[in-house]
Amino acid sequence: MSIEVRVPTLGESVTEATVATWFKKPGDTVAVDEMLCELETDKVTVEVPSPAAGTLGEIVAAEGDTVGVDALLATIAEGAGADTAKPAATDSAEAAPAAAAGGKSVDVMVPTLGESVTEATVSTWFKSVGDTVAQDEMLCELETDKVSVEVPAPAAGTLTEIVAPEGTTVDATAKLAVLSTGDGAAAAAPAAPAAAPAPATSGKDVENAPSANKMMAEAGLSADQVQGSGRDGRVMKEDVQKALAAGATAAAAPAPAAAPRAPVPADDAAREERVKMTKLRQTIAKRLKDSQNTAAMLTTYNEVDMTETMALRKEYKDLFEKKHGVRLGFMSFFTKACCHALKEVPEVNAEIDGTDIVYKNFVHMGIAAGTPQGLVVPVIRDADQMSFAEIEKAIAEKGKRARDGKLSMAEMQGGTFTISNGGVYGSLMSSPILNPPQSGILGMHKIQDRPMVINGEIKIRPMMYLALSYDHRIVDGKGAVTFLVRVKEALEDPRRLLMDL
Incomplete structure (x- = not known):
């Protein structure tokens, strides 16, 4: 079965984009939500994830092409690479689909986060693997840099897999969990472990946006002088603009404090509590x-x-x-x-x-x-x-x-x-x-x-x-x-x- 990869919503008043970089080529095996290509608009850079696991077929829009909203970018032959796309499956994890053979699986996806919000952090899971849930019952809560978003269950069934555990940063099209519905829902294996997020790629191994590389070269900035905000620390065009506005020295300074924290006596350290700042507070x-x-x-x-x-x-x-x-x-x-x-x-x-x-x-x-x-x-x-x-x-x-x-x-x-x-x-x-x-x-x-x-x-x-x-x-x-x-x-x-x- 062939799956179409189309241009996502680009934001208010943005009607077209330019294909900047393809990270995959025809014949490559891709996993669900793996980045396929990057689009550039006059306002933001947009990453396009794979809508399914399989093999990348034809690339319709080559690098440099200008495309409109919902334009066809490429096709994916579904299933051809599914087995290799999820190598982390264990015997216990495979038991869940088998147990739910009488029903069907429903993916729980990140809901709409709002204009210009591209990622969120999973703050709290209200349900555990194996729990029975009703339709529209709250499964988890996400935090963005603006608001908290509750994620309801799209259907009644059993939570069989948590793809994004608490603390995971997910993009606007990511899968959070899997529900099993139907006759086999109640029999879903509760012992299936929550899927661990893929380890973040080092920023040194990530290809920056082409426009960012061009702007850094023109300004004489190196990549370590710019704090990347893209996936896995990728430097985007707007990151370079911020660095130029603030000055290269300020951009390279550690965040959030300019000076290192003073040493704390052991007795005091034992009575301290360290809590990560929420996205809103940051x-x-x-x-x-x-x-x-x-x-x-x-x-x-x-x-x-x-x-x-x-x-x-x-x-x-x-x-x-x-x-x-x-x-x-x-x-x-x-x-x-x-x-x-x-x-x-x-x-x-x-x-x-x-x-x-x-x-x-x-x-x-x-x-x-x-x-x-x-x-x-x-x-x-x-x-x-x-x-x-x-x-x-x-x-x-x-x-x-x-x-x-x-x-x-x-x-x-x-x-x-x-x-x-x-x-x-x-x-x-x-x-x-x-x-x-x-x-x-x-x-x-x-x-x-x-x-x-x-x-x-x-x-x-x-x-x-x-x-x-x-x-x-x-x-x-x-x-x-x-x-x-x-x-x-x-x-x-x-x-x-x-x-x-």
């Missing part, structure tokens, strides 16, 4: 450091008297909740105030792209939310067009999805400005860090009664410190101060929001 660390290294970040401060906003909220919160089915919080007031201020100071809502400034004539508001896994920033799109009730509903829904780890990558992309509320944790004042490529972030803080001079008299007022961190490359001090003053004015007299003042 991404948070990288993005925050990139933000410091890239932007000329400054912070300006002001304070706001929350008396009028608190009074308005108190007066209408019960009626608001009764009509709209959602509580009236402070975040909708701050979101509205920021949207109004951004219209007057548009550079705070802009971003730098090379030597251009991109002004956004819309507000996609990022609302920072703390979760057990780390800080995430879901985006409320077109917040400037939304009512108080629509903003509150969106914040409540995004917050719940963030805490449950259900946010998709698309829900955290495209923000133009961010609000971070450290006040919920008791913060009195802090300097928020920019969320690249945005040029501004507002920090909210704890509301605290303080003595204030009002018309020559000392009065107790609920005060909040505000902080605006901004990219000084495109936002001048005057613009930053003006923005914060406009937010202050709107909150101290919330009727201005209704009058669009």
